[in-house]
Amino acid sequence: xxxxxxxxxxxxxxxxxxxxxxxxxxxxxxxxxxxxxxxxxxxxxxxxxxxxxxxxxxxxxxxxxxxxxxxxxxxxxxxxxxxxxxxxxxxxxxxxxxxxxxxxxxxxxxxxxxxxxxxxxxxxxxxxxxxxxxxxxxxxxxxxxxxxxxxxxxxxxxxxxxxxxxxxxxxxxxxxxxxxxxxxxxxxxxxxxxxxxxxxxxxxxxxxxxxxxxxxxxxxxxxxxxxxxxxxxxxxxxxxxxxxxxxxxxxxxx
Amino acid sequence: xxxxxxxxxxxxxxxxxxxxxxxxxxxxxxxxxxxxxxxxxxxxxxxxxxxxxxxxxxxxxxxxxxxxxxxxxxxxxxxxxxxxxxxxxxxxxxxxxxxxxxxxxxxxxxxxxxxxxxxxxxxxxxxxxxxxxxxxxxxxxxxxxxxxxxxxxxxxxxxxxxxxxxxxxxxxxxxxxxxxxxxxxxxxxxxxxxxxxxxxxxxxxxxxxxxxxxxxxxxxxxxxxxxxxxxxxxxxxxxxxxxxxxxxxxxxxxxxxxxxxxxxxxxxxxxxxxxxxxxxxxxxxxxxxxxxxxxxxxxxxxx
Numbered sequence: 167x168x169x170x171x172x173x174x175x176x177x178x179x180x181x182x183x184x185x186x187x188x189x190x191x192x193x194x195x196x197x198x199x200x201x202x203x204x205x206x207x208x209x210x211x212x213x214x215x216x217x218x219x220x221x222x223x224x225x226x227x228x229x230x231x232x233x234x235x236x237x238x239x240x241x242x243x244x245x246x247x248x249x250x251x252x253x254x255x256x257x258x259x260x261x262x263x264x265x266x267x268x269x270x271x272x273x274x275x276x277x278x279x280x281x282x283x284x285x286x287x288x289x290x291x292x293x294x295x296x297x298x299x300x301x302x303x304x305x306x307x308x309x310x311x312x313x314x315x316x317x318x319x320x321x322x323x324x325x326x327x328x329x330x331x332x333x334x335x336x337x338x339x340x341x342x343x344x345x346x347x348x349x350x351x352x353x354x355x356x357x358x359x360x361x362x363x364x365x366x367x368x369x370x371x372x373x374x375x376x377x378x379x380x381x382x383x384x385x386x387x388x389x390x391x392x393x394x395x396x397x398x399x400x401x402x403x404x405x406x407x408x409x410x411x412x413x414x415x416x417x418x419x420x
Numbered sequence: 421x422x423x424x425x426x427x428x429x430x431x432x433x434x435x436x437x438x439x440x441x442x443x444x445x446x447x448x449x450x451x452x453x454x455x456x457x458x459x460x461x462x463x464x465x466x467x468x469x470x471x472x473x474x475x476x477x478x479x480x481x482x483x484x485x486x487x488x489x490x491x492x493x494x495x496x497x498x499x500x501x502x503x504x505x506x507x508x509x510x511x512x513x514x515x516x517x518x519x520x521x522x523x524x525x526x527x528x529x530x531x532x533x534x535x536x537x538x539x540x541x542x543x544x545x546x547x548x549x550x551x552x553x554x555x556x557x558x559x560x561x562x563x564x565x566x567x568x569x570x571x572x573x574x575x576x577x578x579x580x581x582x583x584x585x586x587x588x589x590x591x592x593x594x595x596x597x598x599x600x601x602x603x604x605x606x607x608x609x610x611x612x613x614x615x616x617x618x619x620x621x622x623x624x625x626x627x628x629x630x631x632x633x634x635x636x637x638x639x640x641x642x643x644x645x646x647x648x649x650x651x652x653x654x655x656x657x658x659x660x661x662x663x664x665x666x667x668x669x670x671x672x673x674x675x676x677x678x679x680x681x682x683x684x685x686x687x688x689x690x691x692x693x694x695x696x697x698x699x700x701x702x703x704x705x706x707x708x709x710x711x712x713x714x715x716x717x718x719x720x721x722x723x
Contacts, residue, residue, distance in 0.1 A: 266722030
């Protein structure tokens, strides 16, 4: 992998909460404009890693982070405008969150919060994000109804639309499909394939087959250690370098 | 047992089911009777008060001045005094309490200082009102040199209601799911913007309910105002709404009831009860307002 194609470069990342270390010095690179899969059982540090990447770990009082995280060569812990930085990272949480606002306001929330007030621009942005999240056709006639009243799968797509509303360069998905049905999951997976041509996508998933379907490269984390990272085909070939990887992807544990 | 017998008994109640049903009915019955036992005294008190107060009750009773050494006439100065005390104390306590609660719930990190403050708030809410009265006497009346005045009494009431307002506001704020805040932070929205657009709009009814319930407490307390601002009698002009100045002494309903009942001989009995009804009426009216808000809150939940 050539250095210049890496979107995110992470070196010796260590994360601990209080006395408990959850990530033990992992280093990897996330290539630009493709889907990067992160697999691993619970408690392997996947979510903590995402929180570092969008710096919402700042909100966790007892968290301690060391190591280097660079986006386009820039140290994310040295960015001055942290709100501006978070806008560059889209984040989708495991459980769908419809904010208690109308569908329109859900998507227009972030753009408004950093000063976009022009009605036409907002309209266009809301429509584009909802279209990208494959939700527009279902909600275009009721943009004024509450986002919290949508079904779980629709709310998750609303969450994705919201993450796209601030035009991120990196989209992080944290086990996005655990609370939604398979049909919606497939719909969203198609959306992600489309999006990967214009943004870097980090797909954290506990469904190993999802990573296999979507990701070009995949990383396997276990108990905060990086076990193996490489081309998805290789990881899932059953001939991965580390026997634990083979066991995990074949469903022996996790 | 033949197969037919088993089939015929499949849906009959066994002794275990009967026992379960009996216990279920028993439990429900006990809880219901306790609910009744709670409501009956309230109804009795209210009806007894109104029955006793009937000869003196009238619309003009509230708006008339006391006459003949307070043995006749109305309660206007006391009614107005209570309004003054409650409104001024809330103007002081509500913003301070709500803002402190926002800090504690939304910004404060979980460290020893925050935990100490939270503990202090909970304990302050349980301090007896007579202790607040003495504090008010020392701090506002004597030390700050306000004398016995509307402002000193209002401040004392404010200090008394503050911890409860903080506690109820925190409760309302923490009822807004954490995931809403995280979703908002994830999009680069600041904490304050999140509080303005997400947290406050969805907790405002709960916050208001908590504040309004403090009105009834402030209106009903006698001890904190007895030493700090309320006096037995203040002659004011009957048609004036702005009758009291901040540094004036004032009358108050709770104090008036106490004086009429214990300090003045030969007061007609119905007058005392009428004052009690007026005081109760103010409190119940305010509570009804907060119940209305609660209903509104329930029907307008956004998640």
